[in-house]
Amino acid sequence: MSARPDMSVTIAGVTLKNPVMTASGTFGSGMEYGQFVDLNRLGAVVTKGVANQPWEGNPTPRVTEVYGGMLNAIGLQNPGIDVFIERDLAFLSQYDTKVIVNVCGHTEEEYLEVVERLAEEKRVDMLEINVSCPNVKEGAIAFGQKPDALCRITERIKKIAAQPVIMKLTPNVTDIAEMARAAEAGGADAISLINTLTGMKIDIERRCFVLANRTGGMSGPAIKPIAVRMVWQAAQAVQIPVIGMGGIASAEDAVEFLLAGASAVAVGAMNFHDPYLTEKVADGIEAYLVRHGIGRVTDLIGAVNG
Amino acid sequence: MDKITALVTESAELTPGIQSLTVRLPESTDWDVRPGQFAGLYPADGSMLLMRPISVCRWDPARRELRFVYRPAGAGTRSFTALREGDTIDLLGPLGNGYDTEALAGRHVLLLGGGIGVPPMLELAAALRNAGAETQVTAALGYRTDELFLAEDFRETGAEVLIATEDGTAGTKGTVLDAVREAGIRPDAVCACGPMPMLRAVKRYAEELGIDAWLSLEERMACGVGACLGCVVKTRETDAHSHVKNARICTEGPVFAAREVEIG
Numbered sequence: 001m002s003a004r005p006d007m008s009v010t011i012a013g014v015t016l017k018n019p020v021m022t023a024s025g026t027f028g029s030g031m032e033y034g035q036f037v038d039l040n041r042l043g044a045v046v047t048k049g050v051a052n053q054p055w056e057g058n059p060t061p062r063v064t065e066v067y068g069g070m071l072n073a074i075g076l077q078n079p080g081i082d083v084f085i086e087r088d089l090a091f092l093s094q095y096d097t098k099v100i101v102n103v104c105g106h107t108e109e110e111y112l113e114v115v116e117r118l119a120e121e122k123r124v125d126m127l128e129i130n131v132s133c134p135n136v137k138e139g140a141i142a143f144g145q146k147p148d149a150l151c152r153i154t155e156r157i158k159k160i161a162a163q164p165v166i167m168k169l170t171p172n173v174t175d176i177a178e179m180a181r182a183a184e185a186g187g188a189d190a191i192s193l194i195n196t197l198t199g200m201k202i203d204i205e206r207r208c209f210v211l212a213n214r215t216g217g218m219s220g221p222a223i224k225p226i227a228v229r230m231v232w233q234a235a236q237a238v239q240i241p242v243i244g245m246g247g248i249a250s251a252e253d254a255v256e257f258l259l260a261g262a263s264a265v266a267v268g269a270m271n272f273h274d275p276y277l278t279e280k281v282a283d284g285i286e287a288y289l290v291r292h293g294i295g296r297v298t299d300l301i302g303a304v305n306g
Numbered sequence: 307m308d309k310i311t312a313l314v315t316e317s318a319e320l321t322p323g324i325q326s327l328t329v330r331l332p333e334s335t336d337w338d339v340r341p342g343q344f345a346g347l348y349p350a351d352g353s354m355l356l357m358r359p360i361s362v363c364r365w366d367p368a369r370r371e372l373r374f375v376y377r378p379a380g381a382g383t384r385s386f387t388a389l390r391e392g393d394t395i396d397l398l399g400p401l402g403n404g405y406d407t408e409a410l411a412g413r414h415v416l417l418l419g420g421g422i423g424v425p426p427m428l429e430l431a432a433a434l435r436n437a438g439a440e441t442q443v444t445a446a447l448g449y450r451t452d453e454l455f456l457a458e459d460f461r462e463t464g465a466e467v468l469i470a471t472e473d474g475t476a477g478t479k480g481t482v483l484d485a486v487r488e489a490g491i492r493p494d495a496v497c498a499c500g501p502m503p504m505l506r507a508v509k510r511y512a513e514e515l516g517i518d519a520w521l522s523l524e525e526r527m528a529c530g531v532g533a534c535l536g537c538v539v540k541t542r543e544t545d546a547h548s549h550v551k552n553a554r555i556c557t558e559g560p561v562f563a564a565r566e567v568e569i570g
């Protein structure tokens with residue numbers, strides 16, 4: 001029998017044991033899904049967005065289902081950076097996995113405050129900056145939809161960040177390649193995409209919006225083809241690593257993202273369908289490599305033909 | 307907590323628009339189910355990716371059988387009506403906190419179920435039967451018409467049963483609280499599940515009487531396990547988990563002390 005394939009990937013100097021991460025906001029800080037999956041088997045846990053202060057989030061209903069997917073308008077409810085460090089980071093410290101902290105804010109200063117606080121935290125391996133949440137009124141997505149603003153906030157964060165910085169991009173733009181290049185120009189160590197696509201659902205019997213926020217971010221299998229396309233376009237546009245996500249429901253889906261140019265992948269909404277999915281995706285990618293006689297998972301990155 | 311594949315042992319219409327579904331859990335599961343908890347039922351059609359939260363109506367640990375009673379509302383719950391004995395269904399559970407039966411033991415407990423809020427009260431009534439001889443249970447059940455699903459099952463638990471119907475075709479014409487007032491009973495704790503206007507009225511009723519009340523709340527859910535923050539309710543105090551005045555119904559609930567939640 002030949003040796004097991006090498007599943008490790010390195011992003012901005014950080015080596016993950018495999019390319020499977022959790023998508024921010026769909027996995028809490030690992031505590032809740034830790035009873036279903038062995039967090040030690042994941043490449044990284046990406047935590048729910050955290051701000052400098054506690055955020056209440058949006059009124060309910062915050063979630064609903066759509067064909068092959070779901071809409072959410074949580075509005076980035078979070079307990080704030082103090083509780084996050086004390087409780088969630090302490091929890092994750094028990095595990096042998098990489099910790100990527102997703103950061104949100106209304107203003108540049110709010111982002112910077114969180115990044116600064118995290119600079120002292122040795123257990124944080126990388127930062128993912130959410131400049132792409134469609135569900136909060138100020139800030140957030142505004143930074144992710146204008147190349148200049150994206151480049152500028154990336155530069156400011158990079159100046160004070162102690163960990164490598166991943167800029168998380170929104171698909172709600174005309175030209176994703178331009179946004180990817182703006183993040184790279186600002187000094188981002190990596191980019192991740194896609195965040196959710198802005199959607200809407202109307203209850204025709206009651207003639208009202210289903211979500212209290214009216215619009216919500218769409219995720220789940222229905223968005224996967226769009227995500228794969230955008231990951232491919234972004235990977236073509238930049239030299240820095242790309243982390244791909246959007247609708248991953250199986251190892252086969254994950255391989256598609258890798259072939260499109262992603263160096264790692266994140267599993268999001270489908271955790272809700274199958275709480276064991278992250279581990280299954282990691283196992284399935286390995287099985288794919290064995291089946292195809294490929295020795296290293298990195299050989300798949302961007303390896304789509306033609 | 308697991309996601310498991312259960313075997314359907316019964317699936318039938320109880321009354322028009324109300325379905326009963328009983329499933330047997332695999333032997334490998336070690337679910338310990340409390341009244342007031344719920345499970346997430348997954349539609350077989352993968353285009354519907356989220357589980358449907360349905361309360362436990364009955365739990366038989368010896369047979370590992372769970373009974374659900376539900377109203378087919380949309381596509382997901384309608385798809386469950388096609389299940390037949392011998393089919394399988396995927397379940398996530400057991401979810402939520404459930405009722406603290408020890409806190410209710412020894413009291414005169416009033417159980418209030420309105421419409422599709424009736425089923426979860428049945429497991430609570432059954433559990434309270436074993437909560438000591440001093441525990442007294444009155445179940446006030448509210449229906450639209452005289453299709454009194456599960457009322458007989460409540461009587462079998464030994465509970466005193468009061469009926470209210472919207473159209474007056476059985477019991478008291480009006481709400482469950484109308485039936486309670488008409489019967490002139492004076493409980494010292496109340497547990498309720500039903501539509502929001504009913505829960506608000508129950509909260510006021512308990513405040514007037516100065517008694518403890520627990521309410522079973524509903525909200526749209528995605529994960530069911532506390533990870534997505536989709537299912538929150540406004541709380542009076544800062545919640546210990548969220549550090550804002552929002553608690554997760556799927557995790558800190560669905561059962562809340564009435565005084566802790568802001569339901570308007």
Ligand SMILES: Cc1cc2nc3c(=O)[nH]c(=O)nc-3n(C[C@H](O)[C@H](O)[C@H](O)COP(=O)(O)OP(=O)(O)OC[C@H]3O[C@@H](n4cnc5c(N)ncnc54)[C@H](O)[C@@H]3O)c2cc1C
Pocket residue numbers: 064065344356357358359360361362375376377378379380381382383384422425426523524525526527560
């Ligand atoms: C803790 C809890 C316990 C419940 N117990 C019962 C029960 O014992 N019996 C029963 O008949 N119903 C119960 N419900 C309501 C039940 O979950 C919904 O009727 C059901 O999810 C509707 O799904 P659908 O596919 O038929 O409707 P659709 O409208 O097609 O559903 C679309 C999405 O919205 C969600 N949704 C729609 N209505 C509701 C609702 N009222 N509450 C929560 N989510 C909703 C669905 O889960 C799904 O994700 C309970 C709800 C909660 C939160």
Ligand SMILES: Cc1cc2nc3c(=O)[nH]c(=O)nc-3n(C[C@H](O)[C@H](O)[C@H](O)COP(=O)(O)O)c2cc1C
Pocket residue numbers: 023024025026048049072074076102130133168193194195196218219220221223245246247248266267268269270528534
């Ligand atoms: C309930 C929910 C909450 C989310 N919260 C965040 C968040 O806090 N920060 C963030 O950057 N992305 C957040 N996202 C976006 C996901 O991380 C991911 O980018 C998106 O859902 C696409 O992947 P998926 O289709 O696999 O879910 C959230 C998504 C969902 C469904």
Ligand code: FES
Pocket residue numbers: 526527528529530531532533534535536537538554555556557
């Ligand atoms: S449904 Fe996800 S937190 Fe309750």
